[in-house]
Amino acid sequence: MCVKWVASASDLLVDPATRTIDAGRAHRAISEYDRNTVEAARVVAGHVGGDLVGLTFGGPEATPALKEVLARGADRAIHVVAPQGARIDGHVTAHALAAQIGRIGDVGLVLCTEGASDTYAHETGPRVGELLGWPVVTNVRELGVEGTTLHAVRVLGDVLETVECELPAVVTVVPEIGPAPIPGLKALLGAGRKPSEQVPVGDLGLPDHALMPRTTVTSLLGFVAQRKRIRIADGDAREKVAALMSGLAQEGVL
Amino acid sequence: MWYLTEDREAVLTTVREFVRTEVAPQAMEIDRTNAFPLDLFKRAGELGLLGVTVPEEFGGLGGDQTTHALVLEEIAKSLPVLTVAMGAHSLLAGGLIEMIGTTAQKSRYLAPAASGDIVLACGSTEAVGGDNQVEFSTRAVLDGDEWVLDGGKVLISNIGVADVYVVVAVTADHVDPVTKAGLSAFLIPAGTPGLGVGRPEHKLGWHGSATGSLSFSGCRIPKENLLGPLGGCLPAMFVSATAEFLSCGPVSLGIAEGAYELALAYSLDRVQQGESLFDRFQVTRHKLVRMYAEIESLRALVYSTYAERDRGELCLAQGRLLKVKGAEVSEYVAREAIQLFGGVGTVVDTGVERYWRDAKVMAIGGASVEALMDVIAGLIKRRLA
Structure with missing residues (x-):
């Protein structure tokens, strides 16, 4: 599953006069909704007997994300490392994640959260699916795997839609997929003993255009x-x- | 913060989540009802918070003291009394078992205590005074293969919920006034015939700590329930008490921070004549700065002392100093927080006054700061501080 290392939204300080945002003292963790996704992935992996790999993309500061997903049940974790200060958007993120998923090899199912708690752009899963050429199922609140078939219940406003597709596939889940248990300290401190890997994004062999952001944030102001x-x-x-x-x-x- | 490593940050993440989602929603209700927070205590065990420093071979995490302090500080910001229950369980009773228990006793009690499957309590204080051991009247006499206890204890935490009580009793003709030799510790399972458990007292603060009396009337326990050397448990008690006094540092820090955060938020949110109290009144700003300064001073003292402890120092004087200074700072900050709230600060539902009540008990519970000052003075005089 893919997770994102973010600043806690509740810790952001907004200057009411200038509306500038100070994230300097904000606590960092994996996106709040990703915790539900990790737990859903752990449950599915437990049922089908597969390895659960946590994957994140971001600057060097995102490395602690590995420990958190390992503490929450991943068997191993990979951080695709962007250069410090590199500009990253959904386009670059999807290319990096898809390339790394391709390198892992025998992947049957990729889980992403419907949206990260900082940008909530809803784009990473569909973009990764498109790059991999796999079916994408979004807004999933129930999930199961039988053999090579994925069963999912999608929530569409007041309507629930049940879909099936053949694996491999990319699924984006909503927080209602299930609760996210708090990891115990034993799991947390034991996470350091599980395998984890840092892969510089430059080692993925991506073409220049894949690492060139298509969008630029021109302004970021708090809402007062x-x-x-x-x-x-x-x-x-x-x-x-x-x-x-x-x-x-x-x-x-x- | 200089003492935050990657592992400690990760631990904090878990503790904060536990506090935010499970502890904080119950904090006011526990204060109101005086009910022991058994479900939270058990959850703390599940998460590993009760066995941070317990060796891995006995089911703990084998973590360091600083990590334990961080856990206590974070919980105390929301529900100080939970840390009181944890201290009686892990530091006093668990600490004694870890220090002077046999391997069989450690194997039997430490792992389930670390996981929260059993609750421990430690009974030492008697009506004659907690540090007046020479006049203790609870006695244990060996009768064949059993110890028989008679007497009583007062102001013992975790009564009624504890599965096992570690109890101190006189096993000699008298207790030596200098060495305190003649005191022994015993493991007494709840439900043992002759063990009486009183009703939890309704105290000024620490609501929910289940603090009350124990009585022993022909209370028979197997001979092997003696914990540690016969007549010589006091040195270990002195060390385990030091661990508890140390823990009063981070707990007091958490209390002060909890009260300060409420006061700061109130001062920024409360508007009079178009301005927040913070912007309108210099006295508000200055009070908050003083509170902040005291908190940061205490933080420095707490974590430098815990760093010493992690380097293997016993911190006999500093440990007691943390309780003295912690009680002073937390009471001051909580009192000023109420003051900043004005009239509504005295209203229980604001949630701010309970910090002051808990801070006040911190200055007395377990050992009064005055009693500790004398111990510290003795250590200073002997150049042991």
């Missing part, structure tokens, strides 16, 4: 709620409620 500080002080309770209803209607809330 602006209070209107309207006080309804005049009149009795009935009149105040009426004034409130009227004000909400004017704002388009009602």
Whole structure:
């Protein structure tokens, strides 16, 4: 399964005056939703008896992601390392991940989270599937494998759709796929004894265009709620409620 | 932070997740009901938090003391009383078993204690005073192949929930006033006939610690339940108590941080005349800076002391100093946090005043800071500090 090393969204500090974001003191971990994905992958691997490989792509700072996925049940983990400060977008990420998956060899199923908790772009799984030439099943909340057939239940708003496809395949899962147990300290500290590998992205033999981002972030600003500080002080309770209803209607809330 | 390694960061990630998803949602209810948090205690065991420093051969992680301190600090930010239960279990009772238990006793008790399958308690204090061992009246007499205990203990944590009690009793004619020789430790399983368990006291703070009395009336236990040398358990108790006093450092730090975070958030969120309290009042800002300074000073003391401990030092004086300084800082910060909340700070539902109540007990529970100051003074005088 593929995971992403991110800054915890709840630790981001937004300067209300400039709306600039300070992530300097934010705790880093694998994306919150990835934890559910890792557990789903662990369950599937347990059923089919396969090896569970954790895979991440990012700068050198992402290495601790390996330990976390190993603690959560992966048998081994690989970090495809981008040069420090390299620009990365969905295009580059998908090429790096797909190339490394190809190098692993006998892979039957790739699990990604529907969206990472920082960008929530919903693109990594479909892009990787496209590059591998494998079927892609998105928005999955239930998952099972029988022989070489994947069974999945997709959530589409208020509708559940059940699909099947032949493996190998790429599946993107939603957090409802199942809970993510907290790893115990024994698993956590034992993770260092499991095999892990760092592969420089330059060693994957990718063409230059694969490592050239197609999108550029030109601005990143925090969202700051602006209070209107309207006080309804005049009149009795009935009149105040009426004034409130009227004000909400004017704002388009009602 | 200088003391955070990759492994310790990983441990913190797990503990924070445990605290955020399981501990914090129950913290206020536990304080309100005074109910021992047995489910959280068991979960702590499942996650390995009860056996951080227990050797791997006895089911623990074989981790270092600093990692243990980080675990305690993080939990104490949300529910200090859980660390009190953990301390009585792992440091006092478990520490004694680890230090002076036979291999059979270690194998029997340490692994299930580390996993939370059993709860341990340690009973030493009597009504005459915790450090007044010469007047202890709980006695154990050997009768054939059994020890028979009579007497009573007070203010013992984890009563009622403990599966095994480590109990200190007099086994000589008298306790030597200087060496304290004449005291022995025993392992007493819950449910042993003659063991009486009192009702948990309703205390100022540490709600949920299940602290109360034990009584022994013709309480018979097998001869092999003697823990450690006959008449000579006190040196080990001194060391295990040091471990507990040390732990008061990170626990106090967690209490102070918990109160400080609430006060800071309130000061930034509460608006008067269009400005937050933080922006409007210099006194608010200055109080927060003082609180922050005290917290950072305590942090430096805690983790430098734990680093010494990890280098093999016993830290007899520093360990006790952590309890003294920790109680002082946590009480100060929690008191100021209530002050910053103003009137609502006294309302239980704000969740801020319980930090002060827990900090206040920290200055007395286990050993008063005054008693510890005398021990520290003695160590200073002998150039052992």
